[in-house]
Amino acid sequence: MLSLRPNCENCNKSLAPNSTEAMICSYECTFCSACVNEVLHNVCPNCGGGFEKRPIRPKSELRKHPSSIEPVLKPVDQVAFRPLMEKNKNILPEER
Numbered sequence: 855m856l857s858l859r860p861n862c863e864n865c866n867k868s869l870a871p872n873s874t875e876a877m878i879c880s881y882e883c884t885f886c887s888a889c890v891n892e893v894l895h896n897v898c899p900n901c902g903g904g905f906e907k908r909p910i911r912p913k914s915e916l917r918k919h920p921s922s923i924e925p926v927l928k929p930v931d932q933v934a935f936r937p938l939m940e941k942n943k944n945i946l947p948e949e950r
Contacts, residue, residue, distance in 0.1 A: 858911060858921030862886040863928050864893060869908075871921040876908035884908065884926065895943040899935045900928075904947025 858871050859882065867886045869876040877890045879898040890896060890905045898905065911919065942950055 855919060856909065856911070857882055858908070859884040859924075859926055860922060861925045861927065862889055863926050864889040864930050866925070866927050871916055872910050872913075874907070874910075877905040878908045879903045879905055889930075893930060893932075894935075895939055896947065897939045897942045899930045899938065902938055902942055902950060904950070 856878070858876075859869070861867060861869055862885050863883060864885055865888075867875075867888075869884065869886060875887045876884060877887055878884050879901055880903050881898075881901055883898050883900050885894065885905065887907075894905075896904050911921070
């Protein structure tokens with residue numbers, strides 16, 4: 855089950871469980887759409903994969919399975935990330 859992390863790992867923007875701006879990779883790394891598009895260029899800094907819009911859990915299910923309350927904050931080191939981003943940003947995630 856997705857943990858529905860409460861924030862963007864890079865900029866710390868709040869991402870409520872019903873946020874339409876939350877993006878995740880296949881490992882559930884969570885970033886806001888602005889960071890995914892403008893900073894990361896659709897390349898996860900942790901695994902090199904792409905991002906998809908995070909699904910929204912229905913309110914009735916949130917009562918049974920609440921979102922995570924533990925923030926994850928790991929701002930991207932742009933210098934260290936640049937080689938991975940440059941290698942992958944022009945390759946579709948399904949072809950990486």
